[in-house]
Amino acid sequence: MKMTPGLLRVQDNMAPGRITGEGFLGDDNRALTDIIQADEETVAALGMDWEIISGKLQSLLDQGKHGLGNPVTIQKKWLITVHETRGHLPCPFGDGLYRKHTAEVEHLPTKTRFHFSELSLHLLKAHHFLQGRGSSFRLEPGLLKKVSEWTN
Amino acid sequence: MDITFLTGPVTAGLISALLALIITLVDRMVNNYGMVKITINNGHKTVNVKGGSPLLFSLAEEGIFIPSACGGKGTCGTCKVKVQTDIGIHLPTEIPLLQKNEIEENIRLACQVKVKKDIEISIPEDLFAIQQFKTTIASIADVTHDIKEVYVKLMEPGTISFKAGQYAQLIIPPYGKIRETSQRAYSMLSAPADSGRLGFLIRLVPGGIATTYVHTILKEGDTLDVVAPVGEFMLHDSNDIMLCIAGGSGMAPLHSIIYDMVDKGKTNREVWFFFGARNLKELFYIDRFSELEKSWPGFHFIPALSEPLPDDNWKGETGLITEVLDRFLKTRISTEAPKEGYLCGSPGMIDACIRVLINHNIKEENIYFDKFA
Structure with missing residues (x-):
């Protein structure tokens, strides 16, 4: 997939220190389009739907907010803490501002832990961007598949 | 030796070098703003800074620190200053973080505005401290x-x-x-x-x-x-009952306020300190506040667990801190006496607590909070 000047600007926005200190790409040296394309292929191969998985993550985030900053147990299956800090983060694609809400999630039966933010949820839903390898907010398609199954 | 084959590359190289030199010179001329003057609070203080840098950093270099929660990334919207000279329209990066009336009053985000010419600004006097x-x-x-x-x-x-x-x-x-x-x-x-x-x-x-x-x-x-x-979150001088509410690291400013009251002998006020955690291992400072209750008759520390574990053997309050607060306001705390709220925690927790306090007829202007937890 070709990197247009617009996408080059987006990739530049994802560098460390531009929007977040760590950036969105981790130590992934691939072009942004290659990262997205590879994850789209994996997600399709796993039989997942972007809308459905983003809806499931959104539901976990919303339920976690009921803990008012403290961890909350959902259906004896999930332990979710939603951390909120002041301010907003702009999407590196330039289509919105997102509150600094980060959900820290543990799937209790398997002790699987992961976290995501409102912005990373938007990146997943609107841009099919799961972040670069090595980014602490990367959502691996394999993990998303499990989350999808665990929330059925 | 015939070196005519080098003519093309050398010529191209010279042209590139010349273009680079021109670009550098033009850049220096166009973007060289020289020294510019920032006049603060109608001449209370003036500083001369090198032009071209964001106002936030120019002021910081002169020892004037505008509060910023994100350190100048343009994401928190905290570093607001009123600019009294025309520095152009608000930037797209500022608008989402400003209220309509703030835009009308030419409030700007100091981290986004670059100082390119002399400007006048006004800031709260206490920022000089x-x-x-x-x-x-x-x-x-x-x-x-x-x-x-x-x-x-x-x-x-x-x-x-x-x-x-x-x-x-x-x-x-x-x-x-x-x-x-x-x-x-x-x-x-x-x-x-x-x-x-x-x-x-x-x-x-x-x-x-x-x-x-x-x-x-x-x-x-x-x-x-x-x-x-x-910051402006602090104790207000009155005799109203204090309802302090916090969770997690939101404990910090309330701990400071309560021990400052002890240090200053202001222990004549009635204080209810509600502190929320999930289970016993997430509670802290229980002993020191229990001790304080013994020496300060009007001080009540109410730790509450939202999900106590069986091993906790918890005999205290349970439920979300908002539920416990609501219960106490209905049954344990004077409904007649005037009250003030002091809150610190996540924005979601603060918003939920404010709703409870307002439902119990506590005026919004008497609810003070710090969302920086």
Whole structure:
């Protein structure tokens, strides 16, 4: 997939220190389009739907907010803490501002832990961007598949 | 030797070098703003700075620190200043973080506005009291599995004057993948009487730049720069019943306020301190507040667990802190006496608590909060 000047600007926005200190790409040296394309292929191969998985993550985030900053147990299956800090983060694609809400999630039966933010949820839903390898907010398609199954 | 084959590449190289030189010279001429004057509060103070840099950083270099929770990234919307000269329309990066009336009053985000010509601004006078301190880490201790209590010893200047409830900005140096200095705001845990050091409670946030640094890298004896004091969350002078509500690291400013009251002998007020946690291992400072209840008859510490474990053998209050607060306002606390709310925690928790307090006829203007937890 070709990197247009617009996408080059987006990739530049994802560098460390531009929007977040760590950036969105981790130590992934691939072009942004290659990262997205590879994850789209994996997600399709796993039989997942972007809308459905983003809806499931959104539901976990919303339920976690009921803990008012403290961890909350959902259906004896999930332990979710939603951390909120002041301010907003702009999407590196330039289509919105997102509150600094980060959900820290543990799937209790398997002790699987992961976290995501409102912005990373938007990146997943609107841009099919799961972040670069090595980014602490990367959502691996394999993990998303499990989350999808665990929330059925 | 025939070297005519080099003519083309050499010519191209010379043209490229000439173009680069022209671009550099034009850039210097166009973007060289020289020295510019910033006039603050109608001439109360003027500073001369090199033009072209964001107002936030230009002022900081002159020792004037505008509060900023994100350290100038344009994401928190905290560094608002009123600009009294025409510096052009608001930038797209400012508009989402400003209210309509603020835009009309030419309030600008100091981190986004570049100082390219002489400008006049107005800022609250108390911002002149904010200083940058060099400190060393005196102690770091776990108070829960994800909250550390950090005390810094002030080195230069060696003491600080602040009001209980205010916060400081910790300046986090580059580390690991983080290539830039970052600033994050944390409320003071210590009371003002302890003027040679500052305490903080820092909860680990996934991916958090400052919290990861504090929890994984910072150690006793390290140096850390701190900008303080900042903020308007503080005790209001009245005899109203105080309803203090916090969760997690939101404990810090209320701890500071309560121990400042003790230090100043202001223990004639009735204080109810509601502190929420999930289970017993996430509660902390229980012993010290239980001791305080013995010496301060009007002080009541109400820890509440939302999900106590069987092993906790918890006999205290249970439920979300909002539910416990509501119960006490209905059954234990005078409905007639005037009350003030002092809240610190996540924005969601604060918003939920404000709704409960308003439902119990506590006026919104008597509810004070700090969302920097």
